[in-house]
Amino acid sequence: MTGESTATTGTTTWATTAPAAGHLGREELDVLQTWWRAANYLSVGQIYLMDNPLLREPLKPEHIKPRLLGHWGTTPGLNFVYAHLNRAIRHRDLDMMYVIGPGHGGPGLVAGAWLEGTYSEIYPDVARDYEGLQRLFTQFSFPGGVPSHVAPETPGSIHEGGELGYSLSHAFGAAFDNPELIVPCVVGDGEAETGPLATSWHSNKFLDPATDGAVLPILHLNGYKIASPTIPARIPEEELVSLMRGYGYEPHLVAGSEPEAMHQLFAATLDRCLDEISTIQHRARRDGSVQRPRWPMIVLRTPKGWTAPSEVDGKRVEGSWRAHQVPITDPRQNPEHLRILESWMRSYGPAELFEESGAPVPRIGENNPAGPRRMSDNPHANGGHLLRALRMPDFRNYAVRVQQPGTDKAEATKVLGEFLRDVMQRNADERNFRVFSPDENNSNRLGALLEVTARAWDAETEPGDDGLAPGGRVMEILSEHTCQGWLEGYLLTGRHGFFSSYEAFAHIVDSMVNQHAKWLKVSTGLQWRQPISSLNYLLTSHVWRQDHNGFSHQDPGFIDHVVNKKAEVVRVYLPPDANTLLSVADHCLRSRDYINVVVAGKQPAPQYLDMEAAVVHNTKGIGIWDWASNDQDGEPDVVLGCAGDVPTMETLAAVDRLRGFFPDLRMRVVNVVDLMRLQDAGEHPHGLTDVEFDSLFTRDRPVIFAYHGYPWLIHRLTYRRNNHRNIHVRGYKEEGTTTTPFDMCVLNEIDRFNLAIDVIDRVPQLGARAAYAREALTDKLVEHRHHVTTYGEDLPEVRNWTWSPQ
């Protein structure tokens, strides 16, 4: 049922394509073809059958699943490539991991893993026998079974086949610091239209041929997305070749549909590409070449739904968008369609593929690599197996000296940079730690890292360039998507990393975070998947300090986005100063299987806790700051809660002011580092019990809570608490633009004067002095606005504020 056209190479521009005729001997060809037929048969079977898996009797409606769910279109191409990669692994003893962009071709990857035996090793119920085969088919896209896409459940994968765009950055992330690893990466022509994929081709400017592995991109043109044609398949070949050369690759074309010719051509092309990779690596490793190589890539053009029936009801199926999901939708109801399905499945010759027991015939096994050389069993694809903990310096050695809370100043992220520098240095030999950032490493004050490593850079350099080298471990590209994709690939293959971003622009990777959180949720439920290092975000250059930029750079909502994910996976930290940040960062780098979001400022700011106090405070995650409170003798009149560096400073400054007006007012300051402590113990593993919460926030006193982000989040986290009705939250409410740091607070009413007014308005027993104080504070706000709009800077008393010890 395959198409009629023969294998073809392109015309003028495809000079690099290898000569193909006779590349494979008859035996080899037969092994490949048999393996491919088996994988295709198993793929169709998974989509359609719940019984009669080897067609030992004629196909009947009751053998067909009642709901047909899956994607056939991309699958035969993926299987074809799988078969050929296996041959290459066997011939060359390669360490290879397969990344699949069109991951909705899930049945193909499951079929491959089953043929290789890995699937049955991991899931003994799905053995390589008749019963296992039956189960293999039934479980696919079936309630209680396995999902239709490549997923954490799929052996050999680090890449969820859901949202498109990240295959290539995942592949590069896997290849970094794995010099012996080759990562063939299939990019679907639909996926190639996405933005993240379109720029991730440039990853080749960040790969060091001497110390990193190789990525072999395979752009798979099957011509259609869901319903429309794809751009890469519908531009002249010359243009596509030009595009790939422009991206810095040497493209090799394989196009056609006739299996034998295609096997010859693809095998020859793959061998040529692997030879080129080998040459490039030798040149860099043995000859010390520092020139950026032109890495090979393959353009594979095959019909969509290759080997499906060419027509159903007079309408084209193979080679058309109709093959995208389930090519024949109603064989259970339509006897003619049932017949077409049966004849399609029999076209693969199941009787020649499987033994009486249901096991694959030995010929198929001839194409399987051995043990961990099987792509479905490659240890890198279950990276936790390879994970080694980082050698960590003692973060206490980087402590900022704090003699008096709130008097000395420091730049929190700069201090963190020194700690990260030494983490980098201590693990230099292991080569298992990288930091990622969209060109903001220095802007975010992590510049110390460049004392011990460089920015990865394999493109041209010029005099005056600063700290660029092919082997650099600071990864900077102005693409949050690529940074995130690299980092995910790096973590999933068992290494460690750290992503620093402008807070507002973390939203660029919202959807990628979703997918990684979902991956973690599922994989932590699979015993055979080993824990991996957490995905650590430092959000800095945050909403309150966008001095150069303004409104477009102000958005603290990434936290809101993340906390919608499963509580077991998500952690959010708002360290108020440098020492708490150090302790939090140390904790995050040691943690596993989490998404840690840390928000911290980079500007000079008051420091509150010495290291000992910081460690104690972080261990609790939330706590009363006794030195700032005066309710030691009993219940407070008011609680001032705060989370985040700027809100903490404004809260303390408000306490300062209020003390002057109301020396007898009993105020309690509660600082929150670990935001999830606010939630119920039943909702989040870090959540406080109600008794604990009440002991901090009381059951009935007013609480003025100054929060770093959107104020509603605090309500969402605390709505079940006894005292919730008295919690009044201030936060960012989308006001302000390019202005001074303090004016930003005023515009959003989270400043010291407004917070003090909030207290006055909510504490009834303040008496006659309340009106006077309120007016004085309001006058201060007026004075501020006048001063800032006249002189362009904050009031000196604000700029120079430090905490006055009682």
Add this chain to the structure above:
Amino acid sequence: MTGESTATTGTTTWATTAPAAGHLGREELDVLQTWWRAANYLSVGQIYLMDNPLLREPLKPEHIKPRLLGHWGTTPGLNFVYAHLNRAIRHRDLDMMYVIGPGHGGPGLVAGAWLEGTYSEIYPDVARDYEGLQRLFTQFSFPGGVPSHVAPETPGSIHEGGELGYSLSHAFGAAFDNPELIVPCVVGDGEAETGPLATSWHSNKFLDPATDGAVLPILHLNGYKIASPTIPARIPEEELVSLMRGYGYEPHLVAGSEPEAMHQLFAATLDRCLDEISTIQHRARRDGSVQRPRWPMIVLRTPKGWTAPSEVDGKRVEGSWRAHQVPITDPRQNPEHLRILESWMRSYGPAELFEESGAPVPRIGENNPAGPRRMSDNPHANGGHLLRALRMPDFRNYAVRVQQPGTDKAEATKVLGEFLRDVMQRNADERNFRVFSPDENNSNRLGALLEVTARAWDAETEPGDDGLAPGGRVMEILSEHTCQGWLEGYLLTGRHGFFSSYEAFAHIVDSMVNQHAKWLKVSTGLQWRQPISSLNYLLTSHVWRQDHNGFSHQDPGFIDHVVNKKAEVVRVYLPPDANTLLSVADHCLRSRDYINVVVAGKQPAPQYLDMEAAVVHNTKGIGIWDWASNDQDGEPDVVLGCAGDVPTMETLAAVDRLRGFFPDLRMRVVNVVDLMRLQDAGEHPHGLTDVEFDSLFTRDRPVIFAYHGYPWLIHRLTYRRNNHRNIHVRGYKEEGTTTTPFDMCVLNEIDRFNLAIDVIDRVPQLGARAAYAREALTDKLVEHRHHVTTYGEDLPEVRNWTWSPQ
């Protein structure tokens, strides 16, 4: 202070670059150079000065702003291009709009608008005189002034200069259906690294040279991002040319730093590009050519911070990353640096640029186009001016017949598709409506649109392709970023649109929505900006019906993301059936300056309201469904709230069940279409007052609320309500994968059986029958799980459920 190198063209590959010598006469050259000097002077002045704007006295520390905030690096290049575009407009009488990717070059655009007079027309306080000049300088990046980036406040712009990546898709969005418009679009070499930009080059496959305008991309290589070099500036020219040709453009290079040579070269190149555009358009419009043209583009390579001091303190400034923001950071404190700044500013010759009055000299005016030909006054850049309402068919004509609530079935989005088809047809002559989707138009059941228009497609076609044409108005590219960018550009230039997306993948454009919401918030506060058509999202293929895909496609959090934005800008609708969807869609297409998010399913589902009832229900946005309630004689025992199609169905089915067990239980069903009705009247313009809220949800009865998305959102919206402590919310909690629709509900406990159990658990007066009913319902859950995991489909009673009228 300009660099020493002369203008150069590249070597072999730049054959297309125009010959330059003598292209401009002396006079013309002088006009251009004078305009450019003035724009540069004004740009530096804005960054530094708060007094002495014309340097009539020696520069003193007190003339310098206390906080220096802004970006010089990209600005002189933007000004250079501005000057040349003005010349082209004058010579050719062009309708031109300028889109600036590196929008942090804000001072340049403001300078241009001021030189052209537009700025003073809009902001009379900033007149073209000495006082106005003083104000122009002071206001920039100053509290109470204007932001440092290009922003809604900037005349002539539709593009916020904050988050990078969307300039080119905005430019194409503006050019669609504006055949006379030319949109030069500067793409920064930093921005060029982003994913969204990298794929937006492909927009040329969707532009019809016959009926659309033209985009002239200008890739501006100034070599550095914040601190690192950029990829496009550090690959061989040959590779860059190959990349641009691969994207389908014909690149023209202009490189150098010596002003006179650069003026000649750029003018010649720009003329050549405009000639090519003209030829392409003639060929398509007069000769009817249907071949996709190879549009011209320009690569402009100039030093970063061009014309800045070449060195400060022995360190390179012009041509280095040090010129990115403020090249000299401390002139107020450092007298030597003050001297360098003064000599830098004087190098532009302010005395020759401005008259005694402070007005620009007449020579500058010679380069200004007249009236609305000025780019700062181009009407397309204030699109509301050009906006014409859509001719709308009566949505009531598309009504689904509903004789009995909950018995007939329909596919809501399919019905909507018919309505949209006729909107499309009625406005075909106006050419002011397009629909956008990442290849999901048909998958989302909006296929009827293709009866009256095609998918826009200017690439190759093949036999079997369906509904592709260069002038098509269904815009499909597998890039949510590009769809969103096109749509924003289209709306901001005064047209109408509709974006349909898989719900989960709307997160891909989270950050773009942020930026558009911020644009709307600011621009609605500017009287001179006219209202534009709302940005309308249809989120379908939603979390509850991901039958083919599973966990990776399940995320209802886009709503959560959007509601963090300013309440005045955001609307969220969850129509429960087809007629309510029609009415909502009609409302959204007529609205202005909002972001409307509409969530609706595409699968066959029960219908509840006939059109009359649907209109009434939508007008209220929330209401009691009397036909489903039995509390007519007084207060209910329990309220069942629901929002979203699937939760509504499950709620009604739960009511059905409960009626069987407890005929006397008084149940009230409240359905929510307009989610913002739940919020306080003080928080959102659509919010209910407490009295209204209490009249629906009572002050003390239990409320079981079934919500489409993450359940916490309902708490966040209602935490201040009197009855909040009794509101129990069910929603999506990240459970489930590829399974049946009903099983998805069960796994997230939002199904009819769980909802009924929730009611039983919260209504105390049910008596002895409660335990029996609870057990029966629990048995049903067990039966369901057994059935679904055995047979792969839902229980027949669930699949065939319809509402039983009382």
